[in-house]
Amino acid sequence: MRLVPLALLTTLSLLGGCSIVDVQQDRQPSRAGGDVVTPALKDVERFWLANFGSVADGAKFVPVQGGKFPYSESDPPPACGGQQSSYEPNAFYCPPDDFIAWDAQQLIPELQETYGELLVGFVMAHEYGHAIQARIGPENQPTVVLEQQADCYAGAWLADVLAGKSSAFKNVTPAQLDDTVAGMLSLRDQPGTSAQAEGAHGNAFDRIRALQDGVDEGVTTCAGYRARNLPVTEVPFTTREDAESGGNLAYDEAVSALADDAQKYWQRTFPRLAGQDWADLPIQPFRSGEPPDCPQPDASAEGAAFYCPDGDFVAFDTTRLGPALHERIGDFAIGMLLGDLFARAAQTRRGEPTRTEQGQLVVDCLAGSWTNDLLTRDSKEGLTLSPGDLDEAVQALLAFGRNADGDGPTAFDRIGAFREGTLKGLRACTN
Numbered sequence: 001m002r003l004v005p006l007a008l009l010t011t012l013s014l015l016g017g018c019s020i021v022d023v024q025q026d027r028q029p030s031r032a033g034g035d036v037v038t039p040a041l042k043d044v045e046r047f048w049l050a051n052f053g054s055v056a057d058g059a060k061f062v063p064v065q066g067g068k069f070p071y072s073e074s075d076p077p078p079a080c081g082g083q084q085s086s087y088e089p090n091a092f093y094c095p096p097d098d099f100i101a102w103d104a105q106q107l108i109p110e111l112q113e114t115y116g117e118l119l120v121g122f123v124m125a126h127e128y129g130h131a132i133q134a135r136i137g138p139e140n141q142p143t144v145v146l147e148q149q150a151d152c153y154a155g156a157w158l159a160d161v162l163a164g165k166s167s168a169f170k171n172v173t174p175a176q177l178d179d180t181v182a183g184m185l186s187l188r189d190q191p192g193t194s195a196q197a198e199g200a201h202g203n204a205f206d207r208i209r210a211l212q213d214g215v216d217e218g219v220t221t222c223a224g225y226r227a228r229n230l231p232v233t234e235v236p237f238t239t240r241e242d243a244e245s246g247g248n249l250a251y252d253e254a255v256s257a258l259a260d261d262a263q264k265y266w267q268r269t270f271p272r273l274a275g276q277d278w279a280d281l282p283i284q285p286f287r288s289g290e291p292p293d294c295p296q297p298d299a300s301a302e303g304a305a306f307y308c309p310d311g312d313f314v315a316f317d318t319t320r321l322g323p324a325l326h327e328r329i330g331d332f333a334i335g336m337l338l339g340d341l342f343a344r345a346a347q348t349r350r351g352e353p354t355r356t357e358q359g360q361l362v363v364d365c366l367a368g369s370w371t372n373d374l375l376t377r378d379s380k381e382g383l384t385l386s387p388g389d390l391d392e393a394v395q396a397l398l399a400f401g402r403n404a405d406g407d408g409p410t411a412f413d414r415i416g417a418f419r420e421g422t423l424k425g426l427r428a429c430t431n
Helices: 031-055 107-115 117-136 143-162 174-185 204-217 219-223 240-245 251-274 321-328 331-349 357-376 389-401 411-424
Strands: 067-071 091-094 099-103 283-286 298-300 305-308 313-317
Touching: 031 067, 031 107, 031 117, 031 143, 031 219, 091 117, 099 107, 099 117, 107 117, 107 174, 117 143, 117 174, 143 204, 143 219, 174 204, 174 389, 174 411, 204 219, 204 389, 204 411, 251 321, 251 331, 251 357, 298 331, 305 331, 313 321, 313 331, 321 331, 331 357, 331 389, 357 389, 357 411, 389 411
Parallel strands: 067 099, 283 313
Antiparallel strands: 091 099, 298 305, 305 313
8 A cells, every 4th residue: 555645735835934035124915914913923033032041052033134025926026135036835944144024915815715814823933933043043953844943943933822822823722723724735746745845744633743843842942952862753755656636546445455454453452452352343334324223432533434332333324425435535544543543442442431531542543553554564564654655644634534523633633643643553542
């Protein structure tokens, strides 16, 4: 299995930050997006005024000196380092001239309309992260390190917003946070991009990991990012056939192969987790609207998939849910669905909850532990992950894990738990 998604979201080249870009004075922001960007940038500067010294040996924070520039096709961005650039729907920081510029015609309005104002704030916080790098380093690092460090700095700003310290973004809801994560999916590199490629930003899995590092651990962790310690999962395709297929197995083959692999994984690992053998878990396919009887289903995907504790089986809609996941996201969306169902069974069989907030996060971590096995095994050992698979998992979790009611973990939290299992394996889920 070499897996890659059919992207649902248009990839935008927007967190450039690396284009080298001169200025004399700030332009007045255009109406398109200016009402969001200006307060966002002021808020990011407020954050760095309070936090810069902690990563700069107590030095005083100096805001960008070259200006802040909205641009459009008719009013292009200023030259950066003497090089005039053409119009692109982008946002960037110019190191030689110390300014930030953004497309106020297309990019910012589209992000704001599709994903909300908080993502616009994140984009500005990311670009300001590049300004921080220009002030304190690091130097001589691959582009992917610098880009993910900027994501991490933006995450640290986001944590400050979530703590209620921002005057520009107040009372952020779980839905707004999840919309921001969804927007990050549109900012990823195309599957199969090498992390060593010039201009690489990282796949969605790695970029969201960097964002979550900033939220959870703050600017000092971000400042420590280097090539030697950054867990980059982005890899290129290894064969032409894999690249041409996008790494996707056909639907029926994906269901069969992934279910068989999940069964074998839990046969190997469940004794270590629970001190007992794993009994094969039956999988019951059903037609949409005709689920098998189950008194109290432990549901996923809004009830279109579930683990049945009374009958000790899992079931999912194979006429609508399964094919839609495969077509719209990719074959490892099926893997994420099966991983969730098998993890619910494993958690229940060992006598632990799945329907509490913490129980759900353990389920996500356990699903990640199987993903870790797929990610780290030798390619000769059967199924392995392809470029794009981890992004498919994030997309699927975002689809399954939206929390508009605020009565459970957000997709942001669930992706974090899944990431722990994926990067650290089963041990991360039992601590």
